[in-house]
Amino acid sequence: MTALEKAAAGERLTSDEALALYTEAPTQVLGRLADAARARRHPDRVVTYIIDRNVNYTNVCVARCNFCAFYRQVGSADGYVLGFDEIFSKIDETIGVGGGQILLQGGHNPDLPITWYEDLFGAVKARYPDFKLHALSPPEVMHISRMAQLPVPTVIKRLIAAGLDSIPGGGAEILVDRVRKLLHCDGKATADEWLGVMREAHRAGLRTTATMMYGTVETLDERLEHMFRLRDLQDQTGGFTAFIAWSFQPDHTELGLEHGITLEATGVDYLRTLAVARLVLDNFDNLQSSWVTQGGKVGQLSLLFGANDMGSVMIEENVVRAAGAAYCMDELEIVRNIEDAGFIARRRNMHYDVLGDPIFRERDVPRMLSLARARADGDTSVPAELVNYAARSRAGKDARNQRPELTIEE
């Protein structure tokens, strides 16, 4: 039986078979195979999306990944930490357009101890009991674990107790340490560490997503190795809800500016990669379209190449936007794209439970045709509550001491 025949029959692929399809199958043949695999799992032709907000609580980061245009070094004048009130305000706006969750991620800020996260989560849950916190990718969990000198299971347990609902799959990049070393991201989490955090999260009862950032220094074999490692863990835990692949956005990144990786992976490469992921990840229910990096047009076409989810309505996104991607679609536009491709649009939550029809058909919601930003340019104010948390860096201590009414109790 050939790889093509096995894929067409819905049988599990080996890595050699996947590579043969990835490298040799015509693009639309891959699309047809992936579309059939999607249809086997989602025969109702429902395509889901979620109304949530991508909130980046800080851009201060010690990881210094060379593919990232978002981070600022400790002490940078452009560094920020959002205050609790700013985050509440963003939650209010999200609820206003029908959202029930924020995706909360940020840099590895040495001046935010685990208690800051616990207090934030607790405050959110106290104020918005039903609102969901999809927060802290595995490298952030690793960072908190190292800072607090607590094992990962303990960190996860404490964060769950504070209000964490699920973990996003960010920071996976390519789960091959050769690649991670070249991207300077092995320090924030090795491949095993990333998978280990997810394993512990699944054991603790959390559902998580899985991602892949491709188009830097990896080979096709390494993209596949990434997928197969995810498939293996999913076989063990069943904890992943979805897989999301996106291409490296080179603008303003060290990798782009200094290492000559200046061209983004192409749209056809994205569709082929997505299709192969649908075939390899035969134990994942959901594959998201990354229209944020591919644009609405290719994002919509990804529904023919294995995707069954259009991801999030975009209220705010800062990380890939910093690196050049600047696409924006509100709920109306996402639904139009889903239906135009012949699918049925349904709102979902992070667990992919269908919540209902598009909210704009139930009540008026404001159009969102431009992205909100993490913080206005030039705003260097420090949130008042930060004084309650001991800073570790010199710059963090200095910033907090600039508020004369506040004193830091060591």
Place this chain on the structure above:
Amino acid sequence: MTERHEDTKTHGVVLGSMMTGSASIEPLLERLLGGETLSASEQAALFESRDLLSLGMAADQLRRRRHGAQVTFVRVADVALESAAAGEVTWEGSPGEIRITGTPGDLAQAIAAVSAVVAAAGDVPVTAFSLGDIELVAGDVTAAGAWLKALKQAGLSAVAEAPVDGLRSPDALIEAAAAVGLPIARLTVDRAAQADRPALVARVAALVQAHPAIDVFAPLPRTTGGLTPSTGYEDVHMVALARLLVPVHHIQVDWQRYGPKLAQVALTFGADDVDGVSPRDQVTEGRRRSPLEEIRRNILAASGEPAERKALFSRRS
């Protein structure tokens, strides 16, 4: 990396058993690939079909029959009419075509602009104007014919475009251009609501059959944007149907107007030529979007063989 074999026909046996869309179009596509012409109702069935992948696979087969793996592209420098008419003619980079944009107020302005650009262009072909604008400003076909003759004499290589939905007398105008030896670089579509597309494609097919010298059709609307821009599905659907139903040699997509990602995907759904690539070697983001590198890379990634051309498809060395 193993070379990809993009001929989808060889995979048909396996894939035939896993149709997810409207299987009813398969016999229609088989007949098209066999060289038959479909009736209007059969063509309408293709437009109504949601089975974009089947349409795309058939369109890709037809494209490969005509062009093999070759995908042509042209770097175009736009020069504004007003500037050119005032003798201010500049452009950056290394274009294979210089295109005068804008609607002339009168023939004298048009000739002044063409003369100035031709004088500066050296051996780079100069194209200009929309045939629809010439018809509108000249007033009628006879006057438009006089314009075309004068523009040819001023050194114009081709009329830049003929919008099928913007011509009152398309046959007569195309004949007038042919009579003075002035080619039309491409048939275009100004606007095309979904409901209008079957009739529009039929009109283009009829025009191409009546005027074999026209060998390029750019099926995606030139007027884009607004609060409800076309979707990727609509764009690629139109490209595939243009390849399947219009007996024209080249199906063209616009690099700048539709963006690299959509244009590249269109190359796997029947398009074989990319118009409007920037002539500049460097743009604001440094090498980030070096257009020549990016277009070649995108064509290769779509399993094509890039071939740079000049206007009117003369090969660029």
